[in-house]
Amino acid sequence: MKIQQLQMLNALSETGTLLGAAEHLHRTQAAVSMALKKLEDEVGFPLFDREGYRLKLTAYGEQFLRQAREVLRQQQRLQSLTQQLRDGAEPVLRISYDHTCAPASLFEAMRAMQTRYPTTDLLLNGEAQLRSLRAIREGEADLALTPWLPVFRQHGDFETKLVRPFELLVTISPALVAKYGLPTQRRDLLDIPMLMPQNQDVGINLDRMIRMPGQQRIRVNDSIAQRELLVAGMGWGIVPGDIIGDELARGDLIRIDIPDFINQVHLEVHLVRSAERIAGPAAQIIWDYF
Template identity: 55%
Template sequence: MNLSHLKMMITVANLGSLQKTAEQLNRTQSAVSMALKKLEENAGFALFNRDGYRLELTEQGQHFLRQAEEVVRQQQRLQSLATQLKHGAEPLLTLCYDHTCDSKLWVPSIQHIQQQYPTTELHVDGESQMRALKRIDNGSADLALCPWLPLFRQYGDFETLPVAPFELTVVISTALMKEFGRMPQSRQDLLELPMLVPQNLEIGINLDAVLRLPSQQRIRVNEVNTQFELLMAGFGWGIIPKHIALDALEQGKLVEISIPGFVQQVRLEIHLVRSANRTLGPAANAIWESFA
């Protein structure tokens, strides 16, 4: 069976449309249709039910799809391994981190790579709205640090390691609190104040649905440092990583909001993330092992 045909079949299963698959893979619709026909001829049964508007897998097709995905993953791993064996240490290693994380977590890794793999060029990229995860999924980054929720696994084939605690806290500036006349004591109080909230994440998660926080007025930002500056300037209240707000909290410029029955703190973990479909090179693998 042809690997490209398997990849087409997987894409059709995800999109449910020959036309959308053709557009995504830069093929003609007839080429995709022919690939499916050849696969079904080789398999000896129908992979898709074509009666409805959207192509749906048959029961046999569902079993076939799982094995097809594994074959494609194995091919990707083998290709990645061949590249590493051919070239040795990576000429370029791209490390990503979400801006909500402390970038200093990369420092020991960078020092190690400079000493052990001096010919490997390092790119360290900060990203917002969980784009770091998206870059791991599309192969434009080798490793990423980001806050982790189990539901992220549905957006890519990831392997992760927990590396540090991650805490979110609800804060308001002292200046805004004085202007309001009191510390917010209820959800109703929060409704009367603007909320500084992140924009929806790049990986398709609606934060409004997840956080369910009260506010009639919203200022949406796409980067946590901008959110912090606006919080400090008294433009509203919001949820922010505690390590970013820590100095301002200690100096009394920001105050944590505590309302009975309302979320005050969220405790998660920062994870190191890699793709399960690619084999890490020596330098990236050394970083992974150091965190493990």
Template identity: 65%
Template sequence: MKLSQLEMLILLAEHGSVQQVAEHTHRSQAAVSMALKSLERDVGFRLFDRSGYRLALSPHGQQFVRQAREVVRQQQRLASLAQQLQAGAEPQLRISYDYTCAPSVLFPAIRAMQTAFPATELLLSGDSQLRSLRRVKEGEVELALCPWLPVFLQHGDFESIRVRPFELVAVSTPALISKESLLELQRSHLLDIPMLIPQDQDVGIDLDKIMRLPGQRRIRVNDSITQRELLLAGMGWGIVPKDLVKEALERGALQSIDIPGFMTEVSLEVRLIRSAERIAGPAEEAIWQHFAHRSELRRST
């Protein structure tokens, strides 16, 4: 039983004609007929119903051709895998995202990468605070998605591409601050309400310098996911990445708080980051170029 025989059988099932099989395979009709008869002898049962004008599959043949299609598909996948490995495609691609950044922004690029490089296994992991940046530096991941400040360059030789703005929003549950109070809210109104704040970021962001609310009751947590859950439970108010609470704001579980002079000017972006000291593999480069192309389009419009 040869792969070429299975391919002819599949073509016959699709086109119903030995002549068309011969045209598709660039063989003579006699050669196709001989190959199909040889396949029938090898399997040991009738693949074809020869009672009609045209050669047709027998019931056993119809069952057999379904499995033949899968065998041919597997062979094609194996050939594709060999080509990918010959071209140097990575066995694995490791991506870390900071919990403050919704990873869904990566999904279109990942889909395209998986189509182009099916042999590359993707490892996607979340990290609290900005440890993903350090994981890039230490070679634990190839790419990281996280908020970016120029000061991060002092922590390593990085390349980065802007993905989108990083928005911080002050929020609370409606039960903590009534609508009436919200209309006249001042900084002093929040002093008696616990403020939920992530612990100091260890790679450059200092929220105490960004915010101007000294002498406040505070509850510090070690990541933004925990902070969001405490906010939803009505344990206090706080500042969170807008991505993490967008759905809660839309359904009214949380409400935004607008306080004049609440935050100093701070410009943050979500960026895709990689080490500038290593050569990227083709799967990694495909994801990188996805965002590089988007960046070029923004500049041209």
């Protein structure tokens, strides 16, 4: 059984005549008729009822055609994959993102990539702190979404594109506001525990930056745990805006605005790739989006 026979069967079912199928397949009517007879001899049962003017599938023929069409769809996908691989498209595109950066900013670019290269699998991997850059440097990821400082170039040969500003917000839960009032000055925070990352690893020393001696600190090693502790009212914290947008919108957290409290932070979120490796076409679509 050959693909050409299944294509002929599909054309016959759609046109209903030997002449129509022959014109569609650019073959002679006699050749289509002979191919149909050969296929029916091979499967061992009639595929069409020939009594009327138009060919009509038998019950067996309808069931056979459903499976034949699935084979044709798979064959088309295989042809598409073959062409994409021949053109250099990646079978898998690996994207790493820092936990402090919401990956949603990549979604539209990813949709564009999927439209152009539907057989390229996407592998997204969230990393703590700046391990995303290490994944790029070591060839374990093709693209990374991460906070960026120019000093990071000393850790590898990177190319980057600006995605958006990286914003650190001071936040507190409504329960703590009810207990202590809404802080408006630095000293208002002294009696409330501070939630902070164990290692921010983005070129920021929060202890040195805020200089609030004597205050109790709760240190966590990832932003997700910090967010959950904030919502639970375990303390106030300085946290990336990307990971608490929904909580702020729902009122689960309240933003604290204290003049000149964290204005020393000037970071950006960048898309990063290695300058030493040639990007595949799927990765290039996402790169060009920005």
